[in-house]
Amino acid sequence: DTAVSQTPKYLVTQMGNDKSIKCEQNLGHDTMYWYKQDSKKFLKIMFSYNNKELIINETVPNRFSPKSPDKAHLNLHINSLELGDSAVYFCASSPLGGNEKLFFGSGTQLSVL
Amino acid sequence: GESVGLHLPTLSVQEGDNSIINCAYSNSASDYFIWYKQESGKGPQFIIDIRSNMDKRQGQRVTVLLNKTVKHLSLQIAATQPGDSAVYFCAENSYTGGGNKLTFGTGTQLKVEL
Numbered sequence: 001d002t003a004v005s006q007t008p009k010y011l012v013t014q015m016g017n018d019k020s021i022k023c024e025q026n027l028g029h030d031t032m033y034w035y036k037q038d039s040k041k042f043l044k045i046m047f048s049y050n051n052k053e054l055i056i057n058e059t060v061p062n063r064f065s066p067k068s069p070d071k072a073h074l075n076l077h078i079n080s081l082e083l084g085d086s087a088v089y090f091c092a093s094s095p096l097g098g099n100e101k102l103f104f105g106s107g108t109q110l111s112v113l
Numbered sequence: 114g115e116s117v118g119l120h121l122p123t124l125s126v127q128e129g130d131n132s133i134i135n136c137a138y139s140n141s142a143s144d145y146f147i148w149y150k151q152e153s154g155k156g157p158q159f160i161i162d163i164r165s166n167m168d169k170r171q172g173q174r175v176t177v178l179l180n181k182t183v184k185h186l187s188l189q190i191a192a193t194q195p196g197d198s199a200v201y202f203c204a205e206n207s208y209t210g211g212g213n214k215l216t217f218g219t220g221t222q223l224k225v226e227l
Contacts, residue, residue, distance in 0.1 A: 099145035104156035
């Protein structure tokens with residue numbers, strides 16, 4: 001009954017490959033997010049979707065393409081992986097409306113070799 | 114003990130002592146602030162929040178103080194326990210056209226010594 005679940009937990013891949021990370025929330029929230037956490041623990045927003053519509057795109061390279069098939073799912077596809085993409089990626093969700101706290105998944109550790 | 118959140122500093126406290134973690138935020142227009150706790154291998158977990166019309170809010174063993182004049186937040190943890198060991202992040206929120214955008218501080222590593 002995990003509220004925000006993302007898979008896989010760990011992803012090790014070669015440079016140049018294409019990979020996807022999946023996220024699902026069962027909280028009934030309308031808004032979902034992807035955050036990236038670097039090796040220094042700095043958390044930065046990448047995207048947010050509101051009911052399947054892209055709301056925030058924080059100048060992320062277009063190799064990163066989020067896809068939201070429905071409001072409970074927000075997947076992240078990454079093309080042509082680079083060494084600098086190695087990080088922990090967190091999915092999150094929040095209720096619709098301003099100033100609501102975000103609920104985070106447990107993260108996907110991506111290692112690009 | 115006290116700490117200012119820059120470059121993931123470490124705050125070491127003895128079990129049972131009070132901890133104070135400080136955070137400076139950047140946007141004077143931010144009106145909602147959250148403290149998150151992140152344990153190793155896990156996602157950020159909500160601790161407490163505060164809106165800009167308040168300057169203090171208390172939870173169970175935690176208190177958040179907000180000073181809008183100097184754009185400063187602090188998290189106070191009473192009677193710190195080993196289970197409190199984690200990285201703590203403050204975050205300021207701006208609401209843009211349907212989405213909450215949380216901007217996180219750099220985090221502070223809290224270590225509780227027995």
